[in-house]
Amino acid sequence: MTVRKNQSALTTDEKRRFVAALVELKRNGRYDEFVTTHNAFIVSDTDDGERTGHRSPSFLPWHRRFLLEFERALQSVDASVALPYWDWTVDRSPRASLWAPDFLGGTGRDRDGRVSDGPFAAAGGNWQINVRVDGRTFLRRSLGAGGRQLPTAAEVESVLSMPTYDMAPWNSASDGFRNHLEGWRGVNLHNRVHVWVGGHMATGASPNDPVFWLHHAYIDKLWAEWQRRHPGSGYLPAAGTPNVIDLNETMRPWHDTSPADLLDHTAHYTFDA
Numbered sequence: 001m002t003v004r005k006n007q008s009a010l011t012t013d014e015k016r017r018f019v020a021a022l023v024e025l026k027r028n029g030r031y032d033e034f035v036t037t038h039n040a041f042i043v044s045d046t047d048d049g050e051r052t053g054h055r056s057p058s059f060l061p062w063h064r065r066f067l068l069e070f071e072r073a074l075q076s077v078d079a080s081v082a083l084p085y086w087d088w089t090v091d092r093s094p095r096a097s098l099w100a101p102d103f104l105g106g107t108g109r110d111r112d113g114r115v116s117d118g119p120f121a122a123a124g125g126n127w128q129i130n131v132r133v134d135g136r137t138f139l140r141r142s143l144g145a146g147g148r149q150l151p152t153a154a155e156v157e158s159v160l161s162m163p164t165y166d167m168a169p170w171n172s173a174s175d176g177f178r179n180h181l182e183g184w185r186g187v188n189l190h191n192r193v194h195v196w197v198g199g200h201m202a203t204g205a206s207p208n209d210p211v212f213w214l215h216h217a218y219i220d221k222l223w224a225e226w227q228r229r230h231p232g233s234g235y236l237p238a239a240g241t242p243n244v245i246d247l248n249e250t251m252r253p254w255h256d257t258s259p260a261d262l263l264d265h266t267a268h269y270t271f272d273a
């Protein structure tokens with residue numbers, strides 16, 4: 001059974017294996033397929049049209065399935081690997097061990113955002129950016145630039161306390177748990193973390209930065225936490241909503257899983273706490 005652990009609790013060997021599996025997926029081309037898929041959904045998900053991966057109720061089940069696919073790909077390289085999660089309410093500084101050279105490497109240099117240490121620095125030759133937003137082929141970050149702050153535990157708490165999963169108009173204007181977690185409204189959790197990391201993470205090609213998976217694994221964990229707190233609240237909408245994935249409707253690009261199929265993560269993995 002896959003156990004997703006807090007990244008701060010990983011052993012040196014677990015970090016090494018996770019990084020090696022990422023590098024192998026990059027080498028064999030499978031990694032970039034995930035970046036391409038994510039970018040295609042970012043581009044096509046719109047508030048007034050069809051929306052599946054983002055700015056819609058299926059943001060959470062879509063990313064749960066997307067991470068499952070990615071985790072299975074990692075495990076095809078090394079069966080011992082599980083996706084770690086990044087609790088950015090605790091590990092909230094560029095000095096956190098997450099950003100050390102033995103794991104994800106640090107922020108980018110001032111001039112052009114180029115990440116220059118760690119396994120994903122361009123100079124290492126293992127991490128060329130192929131699914132590009134511009135001509136540059138090196139991984140970029142600007143951790144906490146401009147004095148930006150990651151969300152606090154109290155802000156997370158305020159969102160977890162919202163009892164309704166999602167509300168009409170089921171997009172970036174919605175009230176309710178999903179849109180506050182996604183961040184288009186209110187204190188802004190998920191979106192703000194993308195912006196705090198900066199560089200590729202602040203673009204549609206955000207999975208180019210491996211921290212994407214650790215960020216989304218924590219967002220996914222917060223969904224599980226919300227379910228525990230609100231056992232009487234379910235996924236919404238239930239049925240008949242144009243352009244939006246209802247509870248029992250299947251999602252692109254897989255066409256074989258509905259939100260209902262993904263509500264219980266314990267069929268696939270558990271968390272360390």
Ligand SMILES: [Cu+2]
Pocket residue numbers: 038053054063
């Ligand atoms: Cu996304």
